[in-house]
Amino acid sequence: MINNKCQIILDKFHDGNGNVTTILQDMQDTFGYIPEDAVDWFSKKLNIPASNFFGIATFYDEFYLKPRGKNIVTVCCDTACYVKGAENIVAKMRSDLKIADGEDTSDDGKFTVQKGSCVGACSIAPVVTVGTKTYGNAEADKASDILKEYE
């Protein structure tokens, strides 16, 4: 199945002015992340070292090398939110979801918890976003209430 999806991306690449970055963008759109198998497949088909793909994929924040959660939870950790305890919210959510050190996604694939930058809502800091929904004046003690909405 991965081969079929990669072939579609490759056909598009040959039809246009594609490059490694556009292939990565298509992989991300298709799979939700950059699967190692897909990189190997393109590496062999195009005779481009896999390191070229991974070099770009690790340089840009928009690319993910691991599957992401169904719900992306972003806790703003810029100054206004930080001083109001944003890091505690991150810690509580990670703990509630049993996300291992070095990981950002729950084992069941339901949530990815990440730190984010200012979203321009400092007056209601600390701010948490889940998808397109924004939660202001968030509190670590009530972090699980936000998560429960998406269970």
Ligand code: FES
């Ligand atoms: S610093 Fe968090 S919304 Fe501005």
